[in-house]
Amino acid sequence: MADSTQPLSARAKFAVTAGKAAAAVSRAAGRGSGSVIGGKVALRVDPELLARLAGHLDVVLVSATNGKTTTTRLIAEALRAGGPVVSNALGANMPAGITSALSGGAEARYGVIEVDEKYLTTVAEDVHPKIVALLNLSRDQLDRAAETRMLAERWREGLQDSKATVVANADDPLVVWAASSSANVVWVAAGQEWKDDAWSCPACGGVMHRPDDTHWACGECGFGRPAPTWVLSHGQVIDPHGSAWPIRLQLPGRANQANATTAAAVAATFGIHPQVALQRMESVAAVAGRYDVVSYQGRDIRLLLAKNPAGWLETFSLIDPAPAPVLLSVNARGADGTDTSWLWDVDYTRLAGRPVAVIGDRRLDLAVRLEVANVDFGVYDTLDQAIAQLPAGRIEAIANYTAFQDLRRIVGN
Incomplete structure (x- = not known):
């Protein structure tokens, strides 16, 4: 568990109070949950508030182009087997929304935080995560997001000095390249159905060869798929010991089975058995209205x-x-x-x-x-x-x- 920090300063406490008040006004005005405006106000009062709020937590950061909200929810449910969890369950995944979410986590042990791809390294610098889960990278919001390789490079640079364990999708070349700078990586065979952003090698620009749906490697520099220790196979999670654990989600589709596999790998790093983690995930029927x-x-x-x-x-x-x-x-x-x-x-x-x-x-x-x-x-x-x-x-x-x-x-x- 993360070390306890000193109690919040008077400034930090006032920042939390001001943020909650702003959020309440936003909700009363019918302008949504108020999490973003609340976080913005709180950070304006105390720019270091995010780091202070995360100081006592074992933090998991989850980032990806697709699936991060659902995976965050699944990880949060699994980790509740080990203690109270605070999470940005509604998907407000930039610093203001994250700050707002953590302001309610004084009694939590774990912080499970979805992070926008552009802000991953910035947030990681503030909250010092124990785990960073990376699911995929593909084209999205072309007017505001960087080209996918640029995002991967930003992740790679940000992770190279991090002490976090990185739980990463071995089937996405961009994610593998980004995560490979980290000293401690847990590889998950989660799959990659969309491949149109991963036909060139992120390391050298060479052509990526895919002899089948599982293997990939660059024909120029040899950069290739690492051997995974966690595998999604036929609706089961195969753990590092070779044991198979059935996935019985209410959420539909193979993509959510992949999300659950990553969540089980994350939970295991905190000592939560895959069977326990997966059973807890069965309670999730919808995520922020999705699949309802x-x-x-x-x-x-x-x-x-x-x-x-x-x-x-x-x-x-x-x-x-x-x-x-x-x-x-x-x-x-x-x-x-x-x-x-x-x-x-x-x-x-x-x-x-x-x-x-x-x-x-x-x-x-x-x-x-x-x-x-x-x-x-x-x-x-x-x-x-x-x-x-x-x-x-x-x-x-x-x-x-x-x-x-x-x-x-x-x-x-």
């Missing part, structure tokens, strides 16, 4: 989040078989990234043969993409209009970040 099935206008609607090409690819593997109706919603607000060119990287031909309804701020951009993919669809101004035109059956609603939040507000989730 809601009733609205007499219809069952399953809410699915897909923020980038890799996320859409994983989500398509989850939806009910054709001809189940599908609702698509895309925005391009600040939290989404304003560049929608990524729509052309998504294989929407997977929706062929289904009734498809399109809504959202950028519904016309999406309509053009679907037209090119030869997918039949209708464009609607509102959710209610779309539902009225979709045939019977559970509706699979797939939306990017702010569009997903819009849907949750409309359906009361």
Whole structure:
């Protein structure tokens, strides 16, 4: 367990109080949870507050392009077998949101923190994590995020002097290159379905060879896949001793099994047995509204989040078989990234043969993409209009970040 720190100073206590007050005002005004504005106010009062709040915690940082919110939740549930946990469960993953979350963790033993890819090294410098979990890197928010190799290089530089144990996905070349600078790495064979950002070697720029879905190596410099000690295989976690532990999640899909495998590896570093960790993960039915099935206008609607090409690819593997109706919603607000060119990287031909309804701020951009993919669809101004035109059956609603939040507000989730 982390060493105890001195009690918070008067300034730090005032910063926490001011942040909570600002968050309460934001919630009362109907502007969301208030976690971000609360954290911003608190850090303005005490710029060192994040480090102070994390001082007594065993901190786990989780970063990735996809899956970090769910993996954070799974790790938090597993670690509760060892003591109280504080976590940014709602996904506010930049310093302000993290500060706000940790302000409620005075009695916690563990801090399980999701971190935006751009802020990983900055946050790590403040909180001195015991574990850093790295899941994947792919293109996302092209107007604000750095090119994927640049992000990997930033991670690599930030981790090379860290004392943290890095739990990293051995199947993502960018993650492997970033994690390889660390002195202590636990490799997890979690898989990588989206490969379009990993065809060139991050070490030398050479062509990456993939003889099968498992192995990869650079043909120029020899940089290649490390041998994993934790493996996801046929719905089971294989631990470093070769023992197999079944995954029985309520959350759907192979991607969530991969998230659970990483979570089990993280929990094991704190002495929590894989069987115990995986059993605790079974209680997670939804994560911040994701995967929830809601009733609205007499219809069952399953809410699915897909923020980038890799996320859409994983989500398509989850939806009910054709001809189940599908609702698509895309925005391009600040939290989404304003560049929608990524729509052309998504294989929407997977929706062929289904009734498809399109809504959202950028519904016309999406309509053009679907037209090119030869997918039949209708464009609607509102959710209610779309539902009225979709045939019977559970509706699979797939939306990017702010569009997903819009849907949750409309359906009361």
